[in-house]
Amino acid sequence: MREFPGTRPRRLRRNAALRALVREDRLSVDDLIWPVFVRDGENVLEEVPSMPGVVRRSVDRIVEAAEQAAELGIRCICIFPYTDNALKTDACEEAWNPENLSNRATRAIRAAVPDLLVMTDIALDPYNAQGHDGIVRDGIILNDESVEALVRMAVAQADAGADILGPSDMMDNRIGAMRDALEAAGHSDTCIMSYSAKYASAFYGPFRDAVGASGALKGDKKTYQLDPLNAEEAERMIARDLAEGADMVMVKPGMPYLDIVRRVKARFRVPTFAYQVSGEYAMIRAAAANGWIDGEKAMMESLMAFRRAGCDGVLTYFAPEAAGLIARGWE
Ligand code: PBG
Secondary structure, three states, X not given: OOOOOOOOXXXXXXXXXXXXXXXXXXXXXXXXXXXXXXXXXXXXXXXOOOOOOOEEEOHHHHHHHHHHHHHHOOOEEEEEEOOOHHHOEOOOHHHHOOOOHHHHHHHHHHHHOOOOEEEEEEOOHHHEOOOOOOEEEOOEEEHHHHHHHXXXXXXXXXXXXXXXXXXXXXXXOHHHHHHHHHHHXXXXXXXXXXXXXXXXXXXXXXXXXXXXXXXXXXXXXXXXXXXXXXXXHHHHHHHHHXXXXXXXXXXXXXXXXXXXXXXXXXXXXXXXXXXXXXXXXXXXXXHHHOOOOOHHHHHHHXXXXXXXXXXXXXXXXXXXHHHHHHHOOOO
């Protein structure tokens, strides 16, 4: 390379056309997965106070959201249920009820918008009187009993027509057990996107409000979710879940863990996703609402950062808004 003034890197930043010409990557609507919250009732749209702009929708209004997603070119919608407290038990039976909210929403979306991919979440917390992702006895989260329940849940979701199952529970041996059960039930085409590197994070706070799990949860999730200081352990979990039959892997939360995304993508070269979680969403929205940052620009920059780090896609509550901006030619 010549020394300055022979090289002037700013030459390539001089105008929009040059910047576009040399841009290394693109954010595409194909990269966005939209998480949505479903609740009981008819014609209900209910604000989630800690996630401004995000609503819980009854099944009929979820179908409308799915139609909107398809119009925007979004490929995949991810369903999270807000379950009535009366349906929460210690054994979590509602989790594998074929008629539970998540399964009803899946069937309704499949019928109305057949080309939209439906992703579902596998963990017991929305159905658990104890608020944990696994079954609790005497204050202990039981691994193997939880996996049995999670497997039932996985098969019920696949029966309902889910395309992608997202086990977010972090129990040991769940991916292999689910894969075997899915094969046995004739669901050999059902994809698994494993929440493999899921950290014990304070950034899930608003989500727990959104699914109504905040009140029930006693203690924390540190006996199953990862320690924020551990990166090698995340790699081990990814390797394990791939060996057990995961098709895609996820890192969660997103922005504070982009280094993990980079490590995972570089080492495993498999479809890698990140979840820009509720707390990340709430931070950007809150700062924007106060006039402290430009919300649209911060949102798009955050999504571009996921691409640059190596994500094949990102789960984000911003999906419809970002898709709209991309369609209008955002740079
Ligand atoms: C449930 C689950 C959580 C999230 C997705 N699935 C919360 C948790 O583990 O406590 C968090 C999503 C978000 O914060 O947006 N296991």
